[in-house]
Amino acid sequence: MAALLEVQDIHTFIGQFHILQGVSLEVPEGSITALLGRNGAGKTTTLKSILGLTPPREGKVIFLGEEIGGRRAYEIAAMGIGYVPEYRAIFTGLTVEENLRIAERRKGDLKRKADFIFTLFPDLKRLYRLPGGQLSGGQQQMLAIARALVPDNRLLLIDEPSEGLAPILIQELMGAIRRLSAEVTVLLVDQNFQMTSRLADRYFMIEDGRTVRSGAMADLLNEPDVIRRYLGAVI
């Protein structure tokens, strides 16, 4: 299976801090790949480096066979990468409809995707005309994911979607991510190992800005020591 996205040994600096010191990963098409690691390991920075928001100084980012390192963020996004940032990054001053419509890359995107989006997140239909700022945390998270589904994205980068959500909402969110992964490839970052371990097929583990392990999620689940050591999680 050819990799949709390939990250080869990237080094990223924020100010003078050497945050990523050699992250490599591969996201095969049609999969959910999890990016694991403790707080501060460099997961979000990896996503931002892929997107060109914090461009890597060294290494390569290859998407659809093209080197995209060094391109502008909006150009990378327009190639078909959707980003769902952490902290429910919606536009609070725009209505639910406007939040979705603004994500259109071609006219009619929203019309074509509306049914799919409302099947995943039925709440959004009911809240269509409300300003995003009046939605609850869970609803805002749904909207943030829905927004990334409006254009024809090949890859979604989803950062900490379960953060601050009630367990029942996490269940709903997991269902939605599983269903949307039938249409689009996902690179998922989440602290909630229970969730990522059930969703993802493959994983890459980062520690101190370096990729330290990778493989099939099923194999990782057989190694409780590794999980405890790198993630502090118990399964």
Add this chain to the structure above:
Amino acid sequence: MEKTGFPLWLRRHWPGLVILTLMSLFPFLAGLAMGDPAAVPPEIQGVGRVLALAETGRAKFWQGMVIQMFILAVFAMSYDLLLGYTGVISFGHAMFFGTGGYVVGLLVKHAGWSAGAAVGVLLLVALLQSLMVGALSLRVKGVYLAMVTLAFAEFFYILAEATDFRQYTGADDGLHGIYPPPFLSPTDHRTRFYFLALVFFLTMYLAARRLVNSPTGRVMVAIRENEARAAMLGYNTFVYKLVALVAAGVMAALAGALNAFFNLGVTPSVLSVATTIDVLAMTIVGGAGTLTGPVLGAAIVHLLGYWLNRLFGQTWVLLFGVTFILIVVFLPYGIVGTVQARSWRWRAVWRERWRRIKEGRKFPLPS
């Protein structure tokens, strides 16, 4: 039954239509109420008398006040396209306003051009100027952007004050004798100029509304909220900011041109940072991020300035400062902004409650 077509349009727009009607009747009402009957020959009667009264006494003065409000309102709306809608803090907006005045002034007075041709050229000049300033300044953000735009504005201010060009610009005395076509003279035909200003204001308001309600306008709002997020949706945010700056620059330049025609001249003070601060105050008082806010803000600041000045003389600035602080403290989103923010919530809550009552279900509201 949902209303459609004209009834729906009327229901949505009646407040605006009422205000527009009042604005259109204002010169005549003012003429009847405040005109100087002694100044109109008694043989003129009927409609002619009302028209003539509007050109006399305090009726004429108050038309002038409202004309200035229209001009300032357009200037403030243009500033709000940047500050309120796109989140670009420019400290150089007076540059465009002043450029409008000086370009038409130089062309009309020194080149002998007609007012119409001068305004035509001004459109081009303002377009080029705002493109150039935008292309250079929008590369930086926040305070740095404010400083770069301030530097540009100061450049033009110094240029207008420079004694080297006194024969053209009048240096610190300003450029005087900028006459519009005689039939629109603000001294002889104040009411006609009033309607010119009203039509200008209305056109600019509708144009601005068209822009902010367009897909481009939504991207501008998205940039204001979070530029990186807007970029992540695939938008070249620089281009959108440039569009906002050019629209704002051209609008401000046109307002500046009308201002020069109304005052029959222009002085370097229109290019000063004080002019930018004024327009910033108008926008913030009225409510940044709305179009009616800056309009209301312009009217309030202009009227308040006039009355405070009349009542308290030189100390009016101090009192105005206190009023401004009070407004900012108690109406953090400006007058229109605060009312809108509260009514939005209020309306949304009631709409939701009503829907649930109709469905016969009772759930707590999403918060």
